[in-house]
Amino acid sequence: MKNVLIASLLLTSSAVILAAEAPIAGNVQTRCLITTDTNGVFGNPLPSKLSTASADGGVVPVVRYDVTLADAYLAKVTTPTAFSSSPALADAVTWTGSTTVTKTTDAGMAAYETGKVTYGSTTQYDLTIAGSTWFSSEAAAVYGVSKSFPGGSYTAVIVAECIAK
Numbered sequence: 001m002k003n004v005l006i007a008s009l010l011l012t013s014s015a016v017i018l019a020a021e022a023p024i025a026g027n028v029q030t031r032c033l034i035t036t037d038t039n040g041v042f043g044n045p046l047p048s049k050l051s052t053a054s055a056d057g058g059v060v061p062v063v064r065y066d067v068t069l070a071d072a073y074l075a076k077v078t079t080p081t082a083f084s085s086s087p088a089l090a091d092a093v094t095w096t097g098s099t100t101v102t103k104t105t106d107a108g109m110a111a112y113e114t115g116k117v118t119y120g121s122t123t124q125y126d127l128t129i130a131g132s133t134w135f136s137s138e139a140a141a142v143y144g145v146s147k148s149f150p151g152g153s154y155t156a157v158i159v160a161e162c163i164a165k
Contacts, residue, residue, distance in 0.1 A: 031069035032127070032162035037134060038062040040158065042141075047148035051140040060136045062102065063160040067127045074163040075125040079139045080156035087152035091144035098138055099123040105131035127162075135160070 042050040043057025052058040065075050079097025083089075101113040106129050117124045127133070137158045143149050 030162065030164075031067060032073045032164075033066040034160045034162055035064045035066070036061070037064045040137075040139070042154055042156075044149070048143045048146050049140060050149060050154055051138070053138050053140065056140075060138055061158050062134050062136050063158065064132055064134050065127065065160075065162060066132045067130050067162075070130040071126075071128045072165055073127045074165060075127055075133070075135065076122055076159075076161040076163060077125075077135050077137055078120075078122040078159040078161075079137050080141075080158065081121050082156070083141070083154055084157050085153065085155045087150040087154075089143065089150070091147055093144075094142045095121070096140045096142075097121055099135050101125070101133060102136040103134035105133075109133055 038059065038061055040052045040061030041059035042052060043059075044050055045056040049056070050058075052060050054060060063077065065073075067073055077099040079095070079099065081095050083093070098118075099116075101109065101116075104110065104112070108129050109131065112125045112127070112133060115126060123135075125133075125135075139156060139158070141154075141156070
């Protein structure tokens with residue numbers, strides 16, 4: 001009797017050990033593509049200011065979002081809050097920036113600008129219509145209190161993200 005009980009326990013426990021896993025794999029392709037349309041360039045209208053504004057001699061960076069699935073993505077565009085590379089700076093840099101819709105492939109996308117949400121240096125848009133939208137981001141950096149930027153090369157980055165809802 002004891003042997004039958006032990007054999008039953010071994011058979012029951014071995015059935016659990018013999019279980020198999022069957023993996024399930026898949027790929028999802030995004031239906032939101034971000035492309036740099038125009039690289040930005042800092043103008044230097046004052047010794048203490050670098051700016052991408054055309055009026056300041058700069059070039060405004062432009063990113064394009066191509067969306068093939070409506071109402072599935074949020075566009076997030078963040079203007080710089082620091083240089084990614086620059087000469088050594090001994091004082092604080094004050095940053096300002098703004099992002100706007102500058103061109104669309106559908107007239108209904110004009111509502112993106114009025115419906116945008118801005119927090120900190122990030123502007124968020126709800127991409128509710130399939131098509132292409134161009135976003136322009138002006139950025140300006142002011143050095144210290146009327147201090148001149150040291151000579152050298154300055155680089156900053158606009159971060160463009162497409163977030164699935």
